[in-house]
Amino acid sequence: DVKVTQSSRYLVKRTGEKVFLECVQDMDHENMFWYRQDPGLGLRLIYFSYDVKMKEKGDIPEGYSVSREKKERFSLILESASTNQTSMYLCASPTPDNTEAFFGQGTRLTVV
Amino acid sequence: GEDVEQSLFLSVREGDSSVINCTYTDSSSTYLYWYKQEPGAGLQLLTYIFSNMDMKQDQRLTVLLNKKDKHLSLRIADTQTGDSAIYFCAETSTSGTYKYIFGTGTRLKVLA
Numbered sequence: 473d474v475k476v477t478q479s480s481r482y483l484v485k486r487t488g489e490k491v492f493l494e495c496v497q498d499m500d501h502e503n504m505f506w507y508r509q510d511p512g513l514g515l516r517l518i519y520f521s522y523d524v525k526m527k528e529k530g531d532i533p534e535g536y537s538v539s540r541e542k543k544e545r546f547s548l549i550l551e552s553a554s555t556n557q558t559s560m561y562l563c564a565s566p567t568p569d570n571t572e573a574f575f576g577q578g579t580r581l582t583v584v
Numbered sequence: 585g586e587d588v589e590q591s592l593f594l595s596v597r598e599g600d601s602s603v604i605n606c607t608y609t610d611s612s613s614t615y616l617y618w619y620k621q622e623p624g625a626g627l628q629l630l631t632y633i634f635s636n637m638d639m640k641q642d643q644r645l646t647v648l649l650n651k652k653d654k655h656l657s658l659r660i661a662d663t664q665t666g667d668s669a670i671y672f673c674a675e676t677s678t679s680g681t682y683k684y685i686f687g688t689g690t691r692l693k694v695l696a
Contacts, residue, residue, distance in 0.1 A: 476626075505684065512592060514672065514688035515627075530683070562626055566684065570615055570676055573684055575626035 475499055478563050478576035485583050491550040493579050495563030502568065504546040505530075506538065509560040509578070521546055553583045586610040588687035590673055595693045602660040604690045606673030609654060613675040616649060618658045621670040621689070630658070630671075660692075668694045 479494035497504065503522050507515040507530075517530030519538040527538050535557060539547040550557055560580050566573040587609045596602045608616070614635050619627040633640045633647045633656075640647045646659040660667055673687040 507686070512688060514588075514590075515686035517683060517685070520683060564627075564684070566676075571632055572629045573617075573627075573674075575628070577626045578624075 475574040476563055476565055476576040478561075478579050480579050481577060483579060483581045485550075485553050485581065487554060487583055489550075489553045489583075491553050491581065491583075493548040493550075493561055493563075493581070495546045495548070495576055496544050497546075497563075497565040497574070498544065499565060499567075499574065500543065501565045502543075503566050504540070505564045505566075505573070506536075506546065506548045507562045507564065508532070509562055515562065518548065550581075553581075555583050557581065558583045586675070586677075586683075586685045588673055588675060588685050590671075590687040590690045592688060593691050593693070595695060596663050597695050598663060598665060600663055602658075602663045602667070602692055602694075604658045604660075604671050604673075604692065606656040606658075606687055607654055608656065608673070608675050608685075608687075610675060610677050610685070611654070612677040613654075614677050615675065616647075616656050617672075617674040617676075617684075618645075618647065618656075619672040619674060619686075621672065623669075627672060663692075663694050665694045665696055668692055 505520040506518045521540040563576040564573045617632040618630045644661045670689040
């Protein structure tokens with residue numbers, strides 16, 4: 473019954489490394505989102521994609537990029553990881569009628 | 585821009601009702617949602633309400649929407665220890681792209 477899968481639950485990376493977070497959905501949805509979740513700040517939208525090769529910046533895109541080469545896969549890239557990118561990252565994909573967004577289990581990234 | 589606000593914490597006794605409140609700014613909101621996040625997990629949809637409704641009931645959950653004041657609430661009747669979680673209010677609109685905007689989350693603690 474898995475709908476949205478994130479490749480890693482936990483990651484530890486060094487400052488300056490290039491980091492890839494992968495998200496795959498099996499629902500053939502057009503839209504996919506990447507959020508980061510921090511205590512007291514809720515979920516903040518980093519990037520979203522509404523079609524293959526299409527992307528738009530969310531509220532906090534600085535330091536991140538994304539890739540959507542195939543409909544089912546949406547990757548978040550940290551070009552040069554920094555300690556302030558230590559966070560929980562959540563991928564989501566909503567139904568076409570927007571009545572529900574399905575979330576992955578999250579990736580807790582620690583940058584040391 | 586759009587903003588969704590919630591109080592950060594709520595503590596109730598088992599068996600009491602819980603009321604979690606949310607305010608939003610986007611007057612073109614189409615759907616408003618309540619999501620639940622249990623420890624170490626992604627978000628799961630609890631319920632949603634369309635913006636032309638003012639109330640929705642689903643078993644122990646009652647959602648009230650005051651569109652004039654841009655206020656949304658979630659009432660959980662007969663709160664149980666299993667209801668302890670973070671609850672997120674979210675909204676999306678048909679203006680522009682279908683972004684989901686989330687609140688900061690309310691951590692509900694149920695005392696036995």
